[in-house]
Amino acid sequence: MADVSQSGNRVELKGFFPGELEGFVTSLGLEPYRARQIAAWIYNRGSIDFAEMTDLAKGVRTKLARRASILSLKVAARSGADDGETVKYLFELPDGRRVESVLMRDGRRRTLCVSSQVGCPLDCTFCATGRMGLLRNLSAGEILDQLIYVRRELRARGDDLTNVVMMGMGEPLLNYGNVVRAIRLMNLDYGLAIGIRRITLSTVGYVPGILRLAREGLKVGLAVSLNAADDALRSRIMSINRRWPIHELLEAVRAYRQRIDRRVTFEYVLLHGLNDSMEDARRLAALVRGIPCKVNVIPWNPVEDVAFVRPPREAVDRFVDVLRNAHLTTTVRYSRGVDIAAGCGQLYIRPDAAATASVV
Ligand code: SF4
DSSP states (O other): OOOOOEETTEEEOTTOOHHHHHHHHHHTTOOTTHHHHHHIIIIISOOOOGGGOTTSOHHHHHHHHHHEEOOOOEEEEEEEOTTSSEEEEEEEOTTSOEEEEEEEEETTEEEEEOOOEEEOSOOOTTOSGGGGOEEEEOOHHHHHHHHHHHHHHHHHTTOOOOEEEEOSSSOGGGGHHHHHHHHHHHTOTTTTOOOGGGEEEEESOOHHHHHHHHHHTOOOEEEEEOOOSSHHHHHHHOTHHHHSOHHHHHHHHHHHHHHHOOOEEEEEEEOTTTTOSHHHHHHHHHHHTTSOEEEEEEEOOOOTTOOOOOOOHHHHHHHHHHHHHTTOEEEEOOOTTGGGTOSTTOOOBOTTHHHHOOBO
């Protein structure tokens, strides 16, 4: 069942599956088919006001407005990167907490990087979000509304959203139920209608979540943030590795791959002097050999007060050459939006941001 948050004694509808909406409308004495109309208004047109739902009789709209509500995030701040291709949104949730989403334009592709938690309980040493700790999970409606908002804006300019990555604040697999619900709703054909192959979930390696997702049969793309090719180093920079070391993680990835039959992406944040040597690259190539995959190399994005070094271009090139010579499909992502702290691992909201709307 969806998170049935209430405003007064009104039922929150954003995050309901069509079947649940049907149960709700019939409980009000309305015909079941009304559910599909309401779902299309909420998820496709991004409506937050029952008065707009003009294919419903006025009496029905009034009844709905008395008994139900439709969550809507507010934009507290927005910043655009110098490249003109990246926009970071600071969204305010109904309880005043804040999360960030990042829109990236690349050719005809419009990808939104979506948050799943306020902060994060994991403490990957290179990541700004981890420094916030976990404040709470997002509801499915709150996850979805990041997309609905941005898509409405794009559509107003004759543009549209094409791809989604669950790679913003938080570890999505630690908010499993709400994340999977949100993904199913993104995919709803008369809702946001984002094809499942255009949705990617990124995890740092929460093994039980990967195995559960494999059983779900959703066919969503999986990206695994690997970042080190040996356990000693990975445990040093990512505490989750102490519980689920690399061989267990890769076993889960193989199981996911087999079940879903999609190529997996390994993300590798390059930290100069730590994991960016040619020997590291050779170890990485050996580790993922035999797994149909792509490696995405991300030169580390500076985070305030974190003592890592972004690798020089030559170190990145050397690392990538080793992987390519080992016949691994390899891309380098010089994160977009680094100048507005919208790059990978940079999303962070200061504890005082609720008052000041300041974003690092
Ligand atoms: S990298 Fe991901 S899992 Fe690790 S602290 Fe940052 S948000 Fe959390």
